[in-house]
Amino acid sequence: MVLIRACAVAVTALAACAAPAAASDVSAVSPVPRDGEKLFTFKDPRITESSGLALSPTRDDVYYTHNDSAAQPEFYAVGPDGRTRATFRLRGAEARDWEAMAATRDPQTGRGVLWFADIGDNLDGAWPDVSIYKVAEPATLADATLPATRYRFRYEGGGRNAEGIMVNPVTGRLYVVSKEFSGSVYEAPKKLRTGRVNILRKVAAAPIMATDAAYAPDGSSYVIRTYFSATVYKPSGEVLTRVSMPDLEQAESIAYTRDGKALLTGSEGENSPVYKVPIPAAGAPSPTAEPPSPSAGRPEAEGTRAAADAPAASPRLTVRDVLIWLAAAAVAIGFITFLARRTR
Incomplete structure (x- = not known):
C-alpha cells in the first residue's frame, strides 16, 4: 500500500508539471493561489484516514467523514x-x-441522503463487484446503528480502482470516478437496483490519479480532485477552471x-486538517445562470442518455497525452525499484 501511494504521488507530481489529462485543454485557465482557509482539524483519535468528506445537506456546521481501508463500516459527524x-x-x-462519500437531499421529502462508496481496488479488478451504500441522514446527532441500502456495481470493460463518487442533485444520477493514469467518469443507471449488479458505463475522461469528486449543490458543475489540484467542469464535461489546493500530507477528499462558491478539502492522517478554498469566478455559480433542467434526468431509452445529465464523451488521445503517460510510467517503475532496494 505504501509503495502504491508513494508511486501515485510521484506520478501525479509529474503530471501536475504538464497539462492535466482531463476532458479538455485548460492551458488558458489561471489557477488561484494556494491559500485557502483552514477550518479545523479532526480531534477524534479514531479518525486516522479521513478519505471521504461531505457537508450535511440539512444542518449547518456539520461535516461527515469516514476512514479508509481496514476500518469499520462507520462514519462520523463532526462539528x-x-x-x-x-x-x-x-x-x-x-x-x-x-474511499468516498457524497451527500444529497431527497427532493420528495427534503431529508438528507448519504452515500458511502466501498470502491477502492488497488489491484484494478480484484473484486468481482464493488458496493455503494445509501443511508438516510440521521435525524439526531447521537451514536446509533443505521439501516443502509446496498447497491452492487460492475464496470463495463473490467475492474477499476476508484476513489471518487458524486451525485447530480438535479437528476439524482450517481457517478464513480476512477483513479488511474488514464482515469474516467463512470455513470450509474438512472434507476439503481438492489437485486442485481448495476453496470457503470464510461462517459468522460478524468485527470490522472483522481482521489475524489463532488457535484455542486445546484447541479451547475462538478469537481474532480487529484493529489495536487482540482478541476471544475460543466455537467457536459467542459472544463470551467482549475483550483490550486493547499499542501496536504495525502490529499484525499473534496466537497462543495x-x-x-468554495471547495472543502481534507487529508488522511491523524489530526488531519480541513480547508476551505474559494473557486475562481469562472467556476463559481452565476446568479443569472439557470441550473440544468430536471427534465434532463428522465429515464431514456436503452443505450442513450440525456445530454445535460452526462459528462461529455472522452476525447481522443493526443501525442502529448501519450508522452506524459509514458514518462509517468517510467518514473513510477523507477520509484518503486528505488524504494524496494532501500527497504530490502
Whole structure:
C-alpha cells in the first residue's frame, strides 16, 4: 500500500508539471493561489484516514467523514471545532476499502441522503463487484446503528480502482470516478437496483490519479480532485477552471460548500486538517445562470442518455497525452525499484 501511494504521488507530481489529462485543454485557465482557509482539524483519535468528506445537506456546521481501508463500516459527524458529535455504524455493511462519500437531499421529502462508496481496488479488478451504500441522514446527532441500502456495481470493460463518487442533485444520477493514469467518469443507471449488479458505463475522461469528486449543490458543475489540484467542469464535461489546493500530507477528499462558491478539502492522517478554498469566478455559480433542467434526468431509452445529465464523451488521445503517460510510467517503475532496494 505504501509503495502504491508513494508511486501515485510521484506520478501525479509529474503530471501536475504538464497539462492535466482531463476532458479538455485548460492551458488558458489561471489557477488561484494556494491559500485557502483552514477550518479545523479532526480531534477524534479514531479518525486516522479521513478519505471521504461531505457537508450535511440539512444542518449547518456539520461535516461527515469516514476512514479508509481496514476500518469499520462507520462514519462520523463532526462539528466546526473538529470534535466528533456522533458516530454511526451501518447495519449489515462491509468496509473492504471505503474511499468516498457524497451527500444529497431527497427532493420528495427534503431529508438528507448519504452515500458511502466501498470502491477502492488497488489491484484494478480484484473484486468481482464493488458496493455503494445509501443511508438516510440521521435525524439526531447521537451514536446509533443505521439501516443502509446496498447497491452492487460492475464496470463495463473490467475492474477499476476508484476513489471518487458524486451525485447530480438535479437528476439524482450517481457517478464513480476512477483513479488511474488514464482515469474516467463512470455513470450509474438512472434507476439503481438492489437485486442485481448495476453496470457503470464510461462517459468522460478524468485527470490522472483522481482521489475524489463532488457535484455542486445546484447541479451547475462538478469537481474532480487529484493529489495536487482540482478541476471544475460543466455537467457536459467542459472544463470551467482549475483550483490550486493547499499542501496536504495525502490529499484525499473534496466537497462543495452549501453556496457552491468554495471547495472543502481534507487529508488522511491523524489530526488531519480541513480547508476551505474559494473557486475562481469562472467556476463559481452565476446568479443569472439557470441550473440544468430536471427534465434532463428522465429515464431514456436503452443505450442513450440525456445530454445535460452526462459528462461529455472522452476525447481522443493526443501525442502529448501519450508522452506524459509514458514518462509517468517510467518514473513510477523507477520509484518503486528505488524504494524496494532501500527497504530490502
